[in-house]
Amino acid sequence: MLEVIRDAKLQSPFILFVGHTTDPPASRTFVCDSFHPLPDSTDLNGSSLFISLVKSYIKSSELDTHVLCWERKTLRQLKPLQIQMSNLFLHDCLSDFHGWINPDETQTGFLSTIRKILPGNSREINVVIDSLSNPFFTIGFGVCLKELQQMINSTTENSPKIQQLLCFVHGDMVPCGTSSIGHVKHLATTVVDLNNQTARITHRKPGGHVERKEEQFVLSNGQFHIQALAGTVKSSVPSNTTLPQDVASFRVSLSDKEKEDRNKLVLPYMRTGDNSQEEGGGKVFYQPDAVDDWDDEDPDDDLDI
Amino acid sequence: MVTKNKTTYNLLDAAHAACSHTINIMAALTSDGNITSFQRKGRNRIPYIQGTRQSVQNAQILVSSGVPSLDHVVGNGLPVGSILLIEEDTFGTFSKFILKYFLAEGVACDHPLFLASRDFLPSTFIKQIPVPIKGDSSASGQDSKSDDPMTIAWRYQNMRQVQSIPGSSNSGTHLGHNFDLTQFILPEDLENCDYTLWSEPEENDTPLGNFCNPNYGLLLSKIQKKIAEGQFRVQDEPIKQSILRLAIHSLGSPMWVGCSCDESLDEGVKRDLPKFLLYLRAILRESYALAVITVPSHLFRDNSIIKLCEYQSDMALRLESFAGSSYETNPVFKEYHGLLHIRKLGPVNTLATHVPESLDLAFKLRRKKFVIEKLHLPPELQESAQREQDDISTEKRSGMGCSSSPSSKLDF
Numbered sequence: 063m064l065e066v067i068r069d070a071k072l073q074s075p076f077i078l079f080v081g082h083t084t085d086p087p088a089s090r091t092f093v094c095d096s097f098h099p100l101p102d103s104t105d106l107n108g109s110s111l112f113i114s115l116v117k118s119y120i121k122s123s124e125l126d127t128h129v130l131c132w133e134r135k136t137l138r139q140l141k142p143l144q145i146q147m148s149n150l151f152l153h154d155c156l157s158d159f160h161g162w163i164n165p166d167e168t169q170t171g172f173l174s175t176i177r178k179i180l181p182g183n184s185r186e187i188n189v190v191i192d193s194l195s196n197p198f199f200t201i202g203f204g205v206c207l208k209e210l211q212q213m214i215n216s217t218t219e220n221s222p223k224i225q226q227l228l229c230f231v232h233g234d235m236v237p238c239g240t241s242s243i244g245h246v247k248h249l250a251t252t253v254v255d256l257n258n259q260t261a262r263i264t265h266r267k268p269g270g271h272v273e274r275k276e277e278q279f280v281l282s283n284g285q286f287h288i289q290a291l292a293g294t295v296k297s298s299v300p301s302n303t304t305l306p307q308d309v310a311s312f313r314v315s316l317s318d319k320e321k322e323d324r325n326k327l328v329l330p331y332m333r334t335g336d337n338s339q340e341e342g343g344g345k346v347f348y349q350p351d352a353v354d355d356w357d358d359e360d361p362d363d364d365l366d367i
Numbered sequence: 368m369v370t371k372n373k374t375t376y377n378l379l380d381a382a383h384a385a386c387s388h389t390i391n392i393m394a395a396l397t398s399d400g401n402i403t404s405f406q407r408k409g410r411n412r413i414p415y416i417q418g419t420r421q422s423v424q425n426a427q428i429l430v431s432s433g434v435p436s437l438d439h440v441v442g443n444g445l446p447v448g449s450i451l452l453i454e455e456d457t458f459g460t461f462s463k464f465i466l467k468y469f470l471a472e473g474v475a476c477d478h479p480l481f482l483a484s485r486d487f488l489p490s491t492f493i494k495q496i497p498v499p500i501k502g503d504s505s506a507s508g509q510d511s512k513s514d515d516p517m518t519i520a521w522r523y524q525n526m527r528q529v530q531s532i533p534g535s536s537n538s539g540t541h542l543g544h545n546f547d548l549t550q551f552i553l554p555e556d557l558e559n560c561d562y563t564l565w566s567e568p569e570e571n572d573t574p575l576g577n578f579c580n581p582n583y584g585l586l587l588s589k590i591q592k593k594i595a596e597g598q599f600r601v602q603d604e605p606i607k608q609s610i611l612r613l614a615i616h617s618l619g620s621p622m623w624v625g626c627s628c629d630e631s632l633d634e635g636v637k638r639d640l641p642k643f644l645l646y647l648r649a650i651l652r653e654s655y656a657l658a659v660i661t662v663p664s665h666l667f668r669d670n671s672i673i674k675l676c677e678y679q680s681d682m683a684l685r686l687e688s689f690a691g692s693s694y695e696t697n698p699v700f701k702e703y704h705g706l707l708h709i710r711k712l713g714p715v716n717t718l719a720t721h722v723p724e725s726l727d728l729a730f731k732l733r734r735k736k737f738v739i740e741k742l743h744l745p746p747e748l749q750e751s752a753q754r755e756q757d758d759i760s761t762e763k764r765s766g767m768g769c770s771s772s773p774s775s776k777l778d779f
Contacts, residue, residue, distance in 0.1 A: 208624075211486065241632075248620065324518070329519065
């Protein structure tokens with residue numbers, strides 16, 4: 063699934079990557095990034111995978127890709143690519159996010175930032191945001207969520223249609239507590255939970271079906287490779303065992319001949335033409351009657367099923 | 368207590384009073400102000416409104432939700448003047464279908480519609496509402512009984528057939544239609560219906576009540592305006608009486624997060640959402656209108672939020688979809704798409720609530736039908752020490768169908 067996303071072939075308007083940290087706090091690595099002074103939250107693997115994926119994504123996508131960089135690392139890594147690729151548009155959102163240097167740079171939203179260097183003729187674009195954690199604080203959580211929704215629905219007037227939106231967010235760097243990550247996930251059509259070296263993917267298909275997958279990835283030389291997950295070879299589910307004829311050790315159905323034979327059976331104590339002609343003597347017959355003592359209960363009621 | 372209420376008389380108290388005197392107001396709704404409980408049969412001055420029926424139990428005007436089997440579960444229909452709260456499934460697929468059916472039923476019965484959502488564009492959603500199936504053939508198709516008379520085990524011949532689809536047996540006055548999900552409403556038909564859409568607040572609106580997030584108040588004032596303009600209030604006397612159907616999608620979703628949100632997200636929802644429902648219920652009680660509201664309850668961490676919402680609505684149902692969960696592949700639920708949990712069936716205009724036949728309900732979605740059924744477990748055919756039913760009943764699933772204790776085995 064990760065490879066499908068990398069090749070820009072997954073039909074999903076909003077793909078969200080969530081980076082998680084699994085290491086206990088004591089062994090957390092320090093990442094020297096000017097914007098992450100905390101002993102980091104930011105899982106290296108997750109964000110590296112994302113950058114590597116985005117690089118290939120830009121190459122394989124035919125549409126223009128606008129990358130909103132809220133992290134220095136992303137900007138640094140994608141700069142060289144900008145020279146080669148004409149369909150890549152980089153937005154440095156970090157260096158002056160509050161318009162202190164240049165008042166024009168004040169950020170009010172994602173779309174207004176994109177519009178600053180948007181070629182006039184572009185109709186459909188892809189947007190990559192790395193990461194959402196910073197704008198959640200600088201622009202505001204509610205505003206960001208609303209604008210993400212608008213971008214997916216393409217409801218804003220005089221802006222290009224956004225074909226696909228790829229976002230990365232640090233799972234523990236969201237305002238209003240870590241539980242609010244659920245709100246961001248709620249908007250996404252595909253959620254990739256990155257945890258150490260595994261990616262857990264939940265993809266919502268347009269029809270309402272949900273696909274879940276787990277993949278293991280290895281990063282080497284800025285490329286990632288998918289490995290087979292160890293120990294997840296599922297025992298093949300025994301096929302269709304709910305029909306009685308499939309599981310019974312004998313034949314359940316009847317042939318026409320057998321049905322005919324069955325109908326010939328005469329129940330005991332039944333008065334039929336044959337035995338009525340026999341000579342007298344004590345004989346017991348049973349005749350179903352309208353005023354019979356019927357019990358309406360289920361005949362199998364006494365069985366403990 | 369009463370004197371205190373009089374001194375601090377504000378809108379909230381008015382709303383409280385409106386809700387606590389439900390019976391009186393509902394009586395006024397049904398019998399044009401004549402609040403005696405004994406009435407002569409047949410002397411009924413409520414004008415007939417298309418797509419409605421009067422309840423035999425409480426003389427309440429009922430309309431169909433658009434899903435006939437759902438109507439049966441909640442008591443033959445949704446009472447006018449009430450709120451049905453639907454707690455969405457995780458991915459919101461089936462709750463959207465229920466809203467579509469609710470609106471489609473409105474179109475079929477010529478009822479005015481009101482659709483509000485901040486998550487999707489109401490203008491695109493309303494174009495996707497399905498059309499009724501003409502010449503309902505589903506009822507006649509089921510009568511094809513095997514005409515093979517039982518000669519040996521003849522006592523079983525007259526056994527009652529198991530009715531899993533509720534309400535399919537009583538074919539009397541029929542309320543509601545079945546809809547074909549593959550066919551969308553024709554644009555010219557849509558033009559003929561009276562509908563109002565809301566997704567963004569309009570500029571010159573003034574919010575009602577003092578909500579933290581003004582959007583709740585703005586939606587409420589829009590609804591109030593619509594009810595007043597369309598003459599849906601009880602005291603109004605329009606030329607042709609109709610029922611306003613309000614459908615509100617995903618109230619309290621991430622799109623309802625306020626712009627100035629400093630504290631935890633749950634706090635804002637907890638303060639606004641139950642209050643919104645209370646205000647809305649007070650408005651609906653005195654109008655010929657009813658609301659179906661879906662809330663993404665799986666996003667609320669605080670359990671008390673949904674409890675408060677259920678308290679403030681008349682009926683509450685929870686959808687649990689199997690999509691993406693382990694039940695999807697579980698053979699026990701092979702036939703179904705999800706479970707329907709009845710959270711609340713409030714007494715409206717009566718002292719006793721409607722009690723459904725069964726509380727173990729499951730739903731399945733077919734192209735031409737959305738059916739709510741009594742949950743049946745398939746026959747156990749595999750010989751295994753642990754049965755599939757057992758591991759479900761151990762997982763604290765209250766009210767599951769299997770009544771046998773885990774220890775009992777099928778021994779012959």
